[in-house]
Amino acid sequence: MATGTAAPGRAQIEERHLRTDRWWLSPAVTVTILVAFIVYSTWRAFANDDYFAEPYVSPFYSPCLAENCDSMPLSANAPLFGDWWSLSPALIILIFPLGFRLTCYYYRKAYYRGFWASPSACAVPEPRSKYSGETKFPLIMQNFHRYFFYFAVIVALILSWDVLIAFRDEHGAWGHMGLGTLVLLANVLLIWAYTLSCHSCRHIIGGRLKHFSKHPVRYKYWQFVSRLNTKHMQLAWASLFSVALADLYVYLVASGAFDDPRFF
Ligand code: FES
Numbered sequence: 001m002a003t004g005t006a007a008p009g010r011a012q013i014e015e016r017h018l019r020t021d022r023w024w025l026s027p028a029v030t031v032t033i034l035v036a037f038i039v040y041s042t043w044r045a046f047a048n049d050d051y052f053a054e055p056y057v058s059p060f061y062s063p064c065l066a067e068n069c070d071s072m073p074l075s076a077n078a079p080l081f082g083d084w085w086s087l088s089p090a091l092i093i094l095i096f097p098l099g100f101r102l103t104c105y106y107y108r109k110a111y112y113r114g115f116w117a118s119p120s121a122c123a124v125p126e127p128r129s130k131y132s133g134e135t136k137f138p139l140i141m142q143n144f145h146r147y148f149f150y151f152a153v154i155v156a157l158i159l160s161w162d163v164l165i166a167f168r169d170e171h172g173a174w175g176h177m178g179l180g181t182l183v184l185l186a187n188v189l190l191i192w193a194y195t196l197s198c199h200s201c202r203h204i205i206g207g208r209l210k211h212f213s214k215h216p217v218r219y220k221y222w223q224f225v226s227r228l229n230t231k232h233m234q235l236a237w238a239s240l241f242s243v244a245l246a247d248l249y250v251y252l253v254a255s256g257a258f259d260d261p262r263f264f
Contacts, residue, residue, distance in 0.1 A: 004125025016125060023121035030114035037240060041094075044247055048088035050254035051247075054170040056162075056180040058250040059187060059243050063158045065092045096151040097243075103145035105199050106236050146200040156195050159188045178260040180249055187239075187246040194239040197228035 002008070004016050044051075044060050051058040052070045061069070066081040066089035081092060101107050112118045119126040134142050163184045169176035195201065206222030209215050228235070253260045 003127075003129055007125075017123055019121065019123055023124055027114040027117070027120050030110045033237075033240075034111060034114065037244060040244055041247075044251065045090040045094055046088055048090070050251045051090070053180070053250055053254035053260070055166050055168050055176065056178075056184060056250045056253065056260070058247045058254075059159055059162070059184075059191075060090045060094060060247045062162050063093060064089050093155070096148065096155055099144070100148040100152040100195075101236075101240070103142045103148055104236065105145070106233050108142060110236075146204070149195070149198055149200045149204070152195045152198075156188070156191050159184075159191055163188045175264055176262070177264045178262040180253060180260045183246050183249045187242040190235065190239040190242045193228060194232070194235040196225055197232045197235050199229065199232070201225055202229050 005011070005013050005018065006016070041060065044058075048068075051061040057064075064070075064077050065079065066085045067079040067083050068085060069077060069079070069089050081089070085092070113120055117126055118128070132139075134140055163181070166178075166181040166184050167176055168174055202222065202225045205218055205225055206212075209218065209222075212219040212222075252258055
């Protein structure tokens with residue numbers, strides 16, 4: 001069945017749609033940034049090298065769940081995967097933040113528009129005439145988002161631990177602070193802000209309550225999360241950049257490209 005201005009019941013005009021602004025710019029930018037991130041993160045995830053420069057750990061490799069990790073004495077290290085695991089340890093853990101972002105309500109909108117033109121923008125018809133929404137496999141799996149949220153909280157807690165140990169020097173003494181400490185700190189703050197601004201988080205905290213007045217503490221949290229939620233799109237992008245930059249910083253220090261400037 002025809003779509004857009006050619007759909008049955010619409011005025012018969014030649015144009016496929018009537019938008020004259022640069023509606024294609026936003027999906028084009030989305031595709032460019034996401035492709036760049038996918039290329040970078042795939043390279044880093046498979047590299048299995050230069051992800052640790054005491055006391056800094058790349059967020060792509062934390063927590064390290066395989067025996068074949070670099071020795072990271074101060075960081076969250078739990079070798080649940082024995083010596084049979086020969087691939088990069090990042091591949092074990094990245095599935096959780098990846099699943100969280102892939103099923104995120106905002107990213108869904110962004111990549112449906114950017115990659116699938118479904119639709120590319122408001123009032124621009126999609127090329128397909130059939131639409132089953134997210135009611136069938138595989139898109140019905142998007143409903144797992146609320147479960148990925150719980151894993152995302154665990155990952156954020158572990159990254160917070162990584163920031164804490166970034167205030168210790170290589171001998172374990174407190175009081176160290178380098179540029180890397182600040183880079184990891186900025187990243188974890190953005191990760192927390194993005195995670196707590198999640199629509200599922202907002203529902204978990206304040207959903208299904210009939211009377212806010214009977215739940216004043218949850219109401220307070222819900223108000224806080226609701227304020228963050230209005231910035232979810234911005235936080236989605238900011239935290240995507242920050243996690244890549246944090247990994248890049250650790251990579252540059254670990255590979256010897258430059259020395260971490262130390263303030264204390
Ligand atoms: Fe975006 Fe949950 S809706 S992270």
